[in-house]
Amino acid sequence: MAYWLEIDQECVVRYFREVEGLSRLARLTLAASLQRDLREHGDTFRAIPELRLAPGSACFQYEIVIKDGGRLRMFRFIVNDANAENGVLHIVYVDELPSHAPRADSQ
């Protein structure tokens, strides 16, 4: 089932407006990844119990690795699927792994 993806303005959109050092291309890559994985294959992620914040939680996490300017970055999106039966997934939170990513530009 394909889902309609809704993104929280206050938290997620604002985060991407304010996060530093993330290129426009990386933002577009993130959007494409959300489309590919969550919009088109959301059921796969929804069905994995380990991705739930807690047993029975309405939220699951989706973690994505992207390379931007030779540096790897990892983002965690929290998706609330309480309205999944209506075909909607709400992306309600995002953060980034606060560790230094190894550089992947050795070629």
Add this chain to the structure above:
Amino acid sequence: MANTLLLEVVQGALDPLDQALREHAKAGHAPAVQVEEAEQIMRACGLIAQSVVGLRQLTHTISAKGIERRQFAAHLNSTLTTVARAMGSFAAARDLLRRAVTSEEGAADVAKLDSFLHEAEQFRQELTALLVWVETPFPPLPIDLHAELERPTGERSFINLDEFRAQVQAGDGSAGQ
């Protein structure tokens, strides 16, 4: 998936190579290696080395396109296993040729195998560091935030993904370039 194909290529080249090397190991410490056989071993190692380079490029390509963390970890793990096996084969081939082929050509082959090993070792170290990073868990969410995220979404304001993408495309207020 492209990495499955590449891994199969490496596997396909490693199996007969390892078999041939094992036969030589059984033959004792002064094995005879025909010129054709040495060439065959070098061809197999060359193909494996090329595939290892391909796996390295693929690792960069898939991260540039964005990949879900667990899928990336699986890719790194299977690639790491393959690279480690390839390194074992390169080392065994090098030791065999070093002992069995004394010609100038043999020395060149040994040098080439040393270079394959060096490249593979660099990639292995890169993979190991990446894997450690990819497997680092995010810190748990604060309990109050967790509770907030579980609440019905009706009171919040959302935009759809296409609108978000259009905003990014237009460079709307983003801090990045």
